[in-house]
Amino acid sequence: MNRVIMLILLSVLSSNCLADWDPELEAQEQAKREAAQRAEQARERETQKMLGEANAKANREIMDSKRQSLGTAAKGKSDAEVNRLYDAKLKQTTEEANRAAQEAHNALSQGQGEAAVKQVTGKTLQELENMSDAEAEALSRQMEQKYGQ
Structure with a gap:
């Protein structure tokens, strides 16, 4: 029995257990994985660059629109100042619109203008x-x- 076990053990140890492992193939696969990873990183960088450019263009267009809306008041001002001026103008316009709507509502609720509305x-x-x-x-x-x- 000892001889059988010894023969089995000897045959197992003498066989090439690492026959599946090919160091060249493993190195090639590792190089492919690294190349794919670098390509993916390059695509991500390109995507981020394109998004950044699109955001910058959109911001420029928004600032140009704000400057055009403000007219001469925006000339020579920084973007932060233009934003502040635009927000103040927007707030003022909103307040004026709300005030006009409230005045119109008050006038109509007091009977003034109701006859004019019916006539028109x-x-x-x-x-x-x-x-x-x-x-x-x-x-x-x-x-x-x-x-x-």
Whole structure:
């Protein structure tokens, strides 16, 4: 029995256990993996570069639009100053619009102008508020034809 075990052990140890392993093939595969990784990193860098350029272009367009909106007040100002001026102008415009809407609402709620609205549209404020979208669209087209845009 000892001889059989010894023969089996000897045959196992004498055989080439590393027959599957090819160091050249392993090196080639490792080189391929590294090349693929470098290519992926290059693609990611290119994508980031393109995104950065697109963001920069969008920011320039936004700043140009803000400068155009501000007119001469924006000449010679930095982007931060233009942003501050634009935000102040936007806030002022919003406040003015809210104030005008509130004044119009107050005037209409006190009865001033209700007769004028009825004379122009042929409808009372109550009827205008309760109109469906289709009726409002039809009235809008009628008013455009009657009074122009």
